[in-house]
Amino acid sequence: MRLKIEKFVYGGHGIGYDEGKSFFVPYTLPGEEVEVEILKDKKSYCECELKRIVNTSPLRQEPPCSYYQLCGGCDIQHTPYQNQINLKVEMLKEQLIRVGKLDKEIDEVVVESMEAFRYRNRVQFKFDGKNFGFYRKESNQIVDVSSCLILKEDIDELIRPLKRFLIKYGLCPSSIHIFSNEKNEKVVRFVFKDRSDLLNVVPRIDIIHEEISPLIRGVTFEADGQKLGLGEGFLFYRVNGYLFRVSIDSFFQVNKFLVGRLISKVIGEIGDEGFKRVLDFYCGVGTFSIPTGFYAGEVLGIESNDSAVRDAKANVRHNNLKNVKFLKAKVEKGLKYAFDFKPECIIFDPPRGGVGRDVIGRISNISQVRKIVYVSCNPSTLARDVTYLAKYSFNLRRIKLVDMFPQTHHIESISVFERD
Numbered sequence: 001m002r003l004k005i006e007k008f009v010y011g012g013h014g015i016g017y018d019e020g021k022s023f024f025v026p027y028t029l030p031g032e033e034v035e036v037e038i039l040k041d042k043k044s045y046c047e048c049e050l051k052r053i054v055n056t057s058p059l060r061q062e063p064p065c066s067y068y069q070l071c072g073g074c075d076i077q078h079t080p081y082q083n084q085i086n087l088k089v090e091m092l093k094e095q096l097i098r099v100g101k102l103d104k105e106i107d108e109v110v111v112e113s114m115e116a117f118r119y120r121n122r123v124q125f126k127f128d129g130k131n132f133g134f135y136r137k138e139s140n141q142i143v144d145v146s147s148c149l150i151l152k153e154d155i156d157e158l159i160r161p162l163k164r165f166l167i168k169y170g171l172c173p174s175s176i177h178i179f180s181n182e183k184n185e186k187v188v189r190f191v192f193k194d195r196s197d198l199l200n201v202v203p204r205i206d207i208i209h210e211e212i213s214p215l216i217r218g219v220t221f222e223a224d225g226q227k228l229g230l231g232e233g234f235l236f237y238r239v240n241g242y243l244f245r246v247s248i249d250s251f252f253q254v255n256k257f258l259v260g261r262l263i264s265k266v267i268g269e270i271g272d273e274g275f276k277r278v279l280d281f282y283c284g285v286g287t288f289s290i291p292t293g294f295y296a297g298e299v300l301g302i303e304s305n306d307s308a309v310r311d312a313k314a315n316v317r318h319n320n321l322k323n324v325k326f327l328k329a330k331v332e333k334g335l336k337y338a339f340d341f342k343p344e345c346i347i348f349d350p351p352r353g354g355v356g357r358d359v360i361g362r363i364s365n366i367s368q369v370r371k372i373v374y375v376s377c378n379p380s381t382l383a384r385d386v387t388y389l390a391k392y393s394f395n396l397r398r399i400k401l402v403d404m405f406p407q408t409h410h411i412e413s414i415s416v417f418e419r420d
């Protein structure tokens with residue numbers, strides 16, 4: 001069927017309408033006329049595949065990556081970076097209006113450069129014994145790649161030696177995780193399906209150095225809860241003068257250009273306020289708690305991942321702080337400590353599911369809280385949480401888009417709420 005694409009919506013699809021029904025078509029742009037095939041026909045909407053562009057948008061470009069549309073990673077490479085930003089601003093505003101019932105301009109857009117490639121410091125490759133790369137969109141078939149343009153060069157350069165190494169030693173991990181720091185040092189984690197696969201691993205770091213890269217500081221081979229480690233399990237990552245220990249199992253912000261700017265923007269909301277106590281929920285390795293320790297009286301970070309909490313505690317020492325503490329707990333369970341701590345400011349940086357009604361309802365009972373800085377990687381759950389926060393008189397004052405994920409539809413933002 002033929003469709004006119006009316007707008008671009010969160011999720012990375014163009015959307016067109018016919019007889020009251022919405023049609024989602026990836027890899028399209030507003031204003032384009034396209035021919036599509038319906039893949040899934042639901043009650044109020046259809047998911048479609050793009051077959052032919054009848055009328056091309058002037059904002060369409062040839063995607064720089066030769067795997068684009070095969071690989072499920074990037075989904076907006078078909079338009080120049082400046083337009084990607086414009087689309088993201090519109091998508092964020094649209095989520096705030098539709099879900100958050102709030103008509104709000106985006107106060108600032110933070111980008112590093114108009115190049116917007118070679119930014120990722122972390123990757124998860126897939127391997128099936130033959131193909132090494134990434135899953136196709138909505139599939140677990142692997143697209144074999146020899147390069148990926150959004151990866152830091154030093155990670156990209158590992159693709160060929162890694163694949164060669166795995167084939168030479170008869171290893172077939174289902175996923176290979178790599179994290180690289182600003183000095184291009186790396187930690188690598190191979191995850192296998194079965195414990196018996198661990199019998200084939202090469203238990204020598206010098207072989208890994210020779211065959212893959214001398215900058216690999218540590219490797220773990222894992223299967224079904226069993227782990228074999230060689231060398232270090234973590235790296236040190238220096239950002240804005242702070243030193244972060246980050247283990248291969250801990251979360252860390254993926255954009256090497258913008259992690260420092262993200263921290264500065266969050267600290268910009270906290271630094272001058274003279275807060276006595278700041279609570280950092282979903283704190284990871286202390287990416288915001290550690291810098292906050294230099295500006296607030298006391299900081300408490302709450303995080304459920306064991307490895308991240310161990311890193312966070314080490315980071316207190318590495319940054320010569322005494323006023324920052326961490327608690328290993330799920331946020332939902334750690335709330336009672338939040339009450340005793342009496343924070344004046346709360347930082348939220350949840351995973352994609354957002355914070356949710358229960359946690360927001362409960363923190364609203366902490367009378368001391370006057371400011372919330374909410375870092376979000378999902379505008380839908382952010383917009384939903386805006387409505388819950390508004391119910392408790394936390395009103396959105398500022399929202400900034402920080403483009404941590406160029407070439408993809410993903411949107412990172414910092415929202416600041418104050419209690420009326």
Ligand SMILES: C[S@@+](CC[C@H](N)C(=O)[O-])C[C@H]1O[C@@H](n2cnc3c(N)ncnc32)[C@H](O)[C@@H]1O
Nearest residue numbers: 251282283284287303304305330331349350351
């Ligand atoms: C988006 S990351 C943010 C981490 C950190 N703020 C940073 O910038 O590096 C979300 C973090 O929340 C943690 N997490 C996920 N669910 C959680 C929960 N229910 N309670 C506490 N932490 C949780 C994850 O382990 C992860 O470290």
